[in-house]
Amino acid sequence: QVQLVQSGGGLVQAGDSLVLSCAVPEGAFRPYSMAWFRQAPGKEREFVGAITWMENRKDYADSVKDRFTISISRYNAKDTLYLQMNGLKPEDTAIYYCAAAIKAIFPRAISLYDYWGQGTQVTVSS
Numbered sequence: 001q002v003q004l005v006q007s008g009g010g011l012v013q014a015g016d017s018l019v020l021s022c023a024v025p026e027g028a029f030r031p032y033s034m035a036w037f038r039q040a041p042g043k044e045r046e047f048v049g050a051i052t053w054m055e056n057r058k059d060y061a062d063s064v065k066d067r068f069t070i071s072i073s074r075y076n077a078k079d080t081l082y083l084q085m086n087g088l089k090p091e092d093t094a095i096y097y098c099a100a101a102i103k104a105i106f107p108r109a110i111s112l113y114d115y116w117g118q119g120t121q122v123t124v125s126s
Helices: none
Strands: 005-008 010-013 018-023 033-039 046-052 058-060 068-075 078-085 094-101 120-125
Touching: 005 094, 005 120, 018 033, 018 094, 018 120, 033 078, 046 068, 046 078, 058 068, 078 094
Parallel strands: 010 120
Antiparallel strands: 005 018, 018 078, 033 046, 033 094, 046 058, 068 078, 094 120
């Protein structure tokens, strides 16, 4: 099973910024859309944002809109997804997961994504 490779994350203070990255293993597949989800302790995994490769359409959860930015890059056949997080709040503390869908869909539903990253911890102190 192909796994996306995540990097970034860590411990920051409220108001700080972080960038998360998520790489598709070279030659594995070409995603139609990619997304970020997060899961806080004791809570269900929730949608953060998504982007499509062809149209560069973006969708964000209301809780992160205007603070988080999703972007993608394709260089030498390597596809990478980014999440720029600004103005971090303690309630943003969670494990962040990236996901990819190969079908032409643009969903917020977890079950519709085909591949996932290993997760990375983001902790925001007050």
